[in-house]
Amino acid sequence: MRFLRSALLSCLALLATVLAKSSSGDKVLVLLDPSLDKANYSIFFNGLEKRGYDLTFRAPKDASPAVAAYDVPNYAHVILFTPDTKCTSPTNPHPSHARLTRTVAYASDITPQSLVGLLSENTNLLITLSPKQTPLTSLATEFSLIPPPPGTPLVSHHPKREEPATLVPVDVAPSPMLAKGTAPVWFSGAPHALGNSPYLVPILRAPATSFAADSTDDSDAAVIVDAADKAGEGLWAGSQLGLVTGFQTFKNSRVIFAGSVDLFSDAYARKPLPDGIPSGNAQFVRDVAAWVFQENMVLRIDRTAHHRVNETEPPEMYTINDQIVYTAYISAYNPRTSSWKPYDGLTDLQLEFTMLDPHVRTALPPVAGEPGKYEVQFRAPDRHGVFKFVIGWRRKGYSFLHTSTTVPVVPPRHDEYPRFLSAAWPYYAGAISTSVGFFVFSALWLAGDVKGERKNLKNTKSE
Known part of the structure; x- marks a missing residue:
C-alpha cells in the first residue's frame, strides 16, 4: 500500500511538471520582505498565477514552508523580494552570551550557500538587490557581478523630467528574450558592473548618461570627470553598468539579479514615461520572469544516432577512414502548449570528433523537410584510438546543448587491407622488372654455358 501511494505521488508530481507552464515546474516560493506590501506588486504576481504558476508567500525569517527537504528542493523557482533584509548572526556565539545575540532576518x-545549492539542483532564482549592503549583494559577487559601494544608487539627469534624478527611464535594447518594441522602463535602484564570466546574460543596461553616486546634485561632478580622465576604479557610469542581468549555469538553471524591486511594482507599471506613453515595466518583468522560469529559449537534445554510410545500426567500433553519418534530434519548449516541439532554427551547430583534441570539426546543419533533425556525414580520421562525438553549443540566453558519445576507432583487420595500391605501382613495376630481368639473365647464362660445353666437345672430337 505504501509503495502504491509513493508511486501515485511520483506520477502526480511528474504530471504536474509536464502540464506546467515552465519546462522545469510551476511551484514558486516568494520571499517577501515585511516592509513590502504584496498588493503593490499585484500585476506581476497575478500575471504569474494566470500563466499557471502556484505561488507560495513567506517572510524571510519564517522557517516554513521550507525551501528544501532532505536536500531536495520543494519548489521549482524562488523569488526573493528582500532587498533590505539582512542576515545577521550572533555577536558572540558562546552559549553564556546568548542574550547578546540579535534576531536573524533570514x-x-x-543563505548564500543554500541558494547556490538550489541552482545546482535546477531551481531557478529571481533576486532583487538594493543600494544597501545585504547578503544578496555578496552573493551577486559570486556570479561575476561587481556592485558599487553601498549607498550609491543609479542617478541620471537626462532626459529632463519632474521625477527625482534617482528615478530613471531606461531604454530596453532588443533581445531574443524580450518582446519586440518594449517601451522604456522606470528604474530606481542599484546598478552593477559586469565581470568576465561567459555565463552572464545582460538584459537591461544603464543609460549612457547615468552614473552611480551617493548624491543627486552636481556638486561632485568635477570628481566624476576627474575619475573618468584617470580611469579610476571609483567610476561607475555609462552603459557599461548593468541593471538587470541573468546568469545561466552549466546545468541550465537560471538566476536573475535585478537592481530594483520597484521595477516589478504596480506604480512603475502604471506610471507614464516623460513623453506620455505607457511604461514597459509590466511587459519587461513578464518577459524576464518567463526567461528565468525557463519558459522561453529552452532547448534540449532528445537523442543522437551514428552509423556507417548505407547502414542503420551503430557498430561496435569504427575502422579508420570509414564514412560516418551522425544525427542529432533537437526540440524547443513551447510554453503555450506546455510541450516540446522539434526545432530546426540552429544554423551554427557544430560536431566534433575528438580524442583529447578535435580531429574533425564540422558543421551539423538541419535536414530540410525534417524538423528537429540535424545530420552530417564525414570520414573517420586515419588514426586509431578512443574517440568521442561531442556537441557543445552555448549561446547567451539559450539553454546549453551538450552531449558526448564514446566510440572506438581501430585499424583494418589483416584481411581488410587492399591487395593492390595504385600509389605503389612504381614499386610493383620495380619488383616485376627485377624478377623478369633475373629470369632473363639466368636463362641467358644457362644457355651460354650449354653452348660453350658443346663447342668444347666438338673441339675434343676433332683432335
Missing part, C-alpha cells in the same frame, strides 16, 4: 535555510 531563516536558516536561506
